[in-house]
Amino acid sequence: MPSIEMPSKSVDEQVAPTKPRAKMQLAKLGGEQELSAFFKARNCTMPHVGLLQPADPILNAAGEDIRRRIFMTADQGGTSFCLRPEFTIPVALGHIEKGKAKGRYGYAGTVFRLRDEEPQEFVQVGIEDIGAKNRIAADTRSLADCVETLRMLGAKRLSISTGDQAIFEAVLQSLGLPQAWQERLGRVFGDTKRLKSDLDKLSGKKGDELASLDPKLREVLEAGDEEAVKKIIAKQMKASGLSPKTGRTPDEITARLMQKAELAAVNLSADKRHALESFLSLDLAMDKANVKLWALARKYDISLGDALEDFHKRLTAIEKLQLENVSIKYRAGFGRSLDYYTGFVFEVRKSGKPDSKPLAGGGRYDHLLNVLGSKQDIPAIGFSVWVDRLSRTADAAKKLQQMQIQNRSAK
C-alpha cells in the first residue's frame, strides 16, 4: 500500500457551507445563495477542502509529472504538501474516508497551477458524482450539470466534444490484438502523436529485440521453458543483491519476458491497422455517431458489444436533455491520458472556437478511488469549470474576477 495520508475532516456533511473560507469563495462567485441553492438542487453536499493538501496522494494518482505543474512545499519534518491544484482527488479521498456508498459533492474555490500563459491562481467550480451505480444516468447528469453551471456563469453558445475510452478498448479487443498491445494502446489513447508512433512500431519491421539477452537465457526462453527462465533471473537478482520483496520479482520479469518473446514475431496487420485508423478518425455530430460506429463495426467485422450499447443509451439520454444552444460532437480519438480515466469524457468550448482552451472538462474516472486506496471498486464521474477562462467571454465572471483582485489588494 502506498502511504496515503487521509486529510482529517475533509468532508463536511452540511449542505450549506459553514467554513468561513468557503463562504468567502462563494461570495466571489456572484452570490453564495445562488451557488448553494444550485448545489442543493442537485443533491450535492459541499465538502471542506483545505487550500493546503498532502502531496503524496496527488503525486501517487497523477504521477511524478504533475510535480512540474503544482506548487509544492514541505513541513519541517519533510512531509510534502501542495497548494490545492484541483478538487477531484481531495474530494474522492474524503469520500473514501467517510465510507459511504455514494455521494455527490459540489465545490467552488481557488486552485493553483503553474501555467505559462494563464494566471496561476484561478477559480474552479464543479461537481463530483461518486458511487452512482447507473453509469449512463450519471454520465448524462454530469454533462447536463456542467452545461447548467456554465449557464449560471453567463456562458451562451457552447460546443461540446465527447469521447469514450470504452469504445476504443472494445475495438482493440474485438480486433484480437494481444493483451500487452491493448494495454499499451489503451494507455496512449487520447495522445494522437504517441498513438501513431506506437502503431508504427507495432506494424513496422522489428529488429531482434532479444539480441542483447544472455545467450543461455535466450536459449531457454525460446524453448519456452518458463521455470528455467525464472531460475536464471532469480539467480541474477540474488547475485546483484536485489530483494524480490522490495521491487519486481522473478515471476514478473519472466512473465513479461515470455510475452515479449511471443510478440517479437507478431506484426499489426495492415487490415487491422486500417480498421483502427478508420475508427480513430471519426469526428462527427454525436447524434450521427451511433450509425457510423455500427457501420464501421460491420465493415471490419468487429463487435463493439456492450460498449456500443452503452454509447447508444447515453446518446439517447443526452438527446432527451434537449440542451439549447449546444452542439455536441463525438471524436473517437478523444480521451484523457491519465490512467484512472475509463470511459465517457467531455470538453466544453465557446461555440466557433475549436482551438481555444476548454471552458470546462469532465469525465468518468472509475479507477481513481482504487488508486487512492479504496478496496472496493467505486464508479465516479465529475466535471470542473475553469472560471478564469469564462471571464473572457462572460461579463458576470469577469466581474467576479475583478472582485477577487480587489479583495486581494484590499488586504
Add this chain to the structure above:
Amino acid sequence: MTITLAIPSKGRLKEKTVDAFTKAGFEVKLPQNARSYRGSLNGPNNKPIENVEVAFMSASEIARELIAGKIHLGVTGEDLARETIAQADKYMSFKAKLGFGHADVIVAVPDAWADVETMADMDDVAAEFRKIHNRQLRIATKYWQLTQNFFADHGIAMYRIVESLGATEGAPAAGTADVIVDITSTGSTLRANDLKILSDGIILKSEANLIQSKTAKYTREDRATAKALCLALANINK
C-alpha cells in the same frame, strides 16, 4: 561596460578551463592575492582585454548566475546548466563544447530486468508495476529536472522520484528505488553494481561548455567581445 566571464574556482575543471582559454590564445590572469575571486583576461597580443572581468565561482553557482543574468559568460557542465532550470535554452546559449568534463546522464535498470531494454519497455513496466505493487515505480536521482523532462518526452508519468544525493547506483540493491538516473563517464560504476543503461536511455551527453547568458545586459561592444570569445573557444577543438 564590462562583461563578466565566470570560471570554475577549483580543481580539474578550473585547470582545464584555463588550458582551454590558453589554447584559444588567451591568458587567464589569476587573482593577485589568494583571497580575491576576481581575475582578468589577456588577449592574443598579451594585453589585458579591458572590458572583460574574470570571476571564479563553483560550477553550480555559475549555472545559477548565468540564468539570473548576473554574469555574461561562464564555463560549466551542460548537465548542471540544464538541471538548474527547465527550458534552459530560453535563458542561455551553449556556445562552445570544450572537450573535457565528459559525463553522460543516463537511465539504468538492474541487469536482472532482462525484459527491459528501451524506454518503451520502461513505460510498460511502470504501468504494470503500479497495478501489481500498489505503488509507483521509484527512480533514484539528483537530476529532477532532466528526469522529468526525459520521461515526459517518452510519455511516462507513472513513477516517483526518490531524491538521491550520493551513491545513487546503490539504490536498487538497497531497496530504496527500482531504477536510477545518474551520470557516468566510463560505465564501470554501473557495471560494478549490475546495472545496465537502456539502449535509448541516454538523456544527455554532457561536457564542459562555454555558455552565454541570454538574460544579462550587454552594450554593443560587450556583445562583440562575447561573440569573439565564444568563437575562439569554439574553434579550439576543430
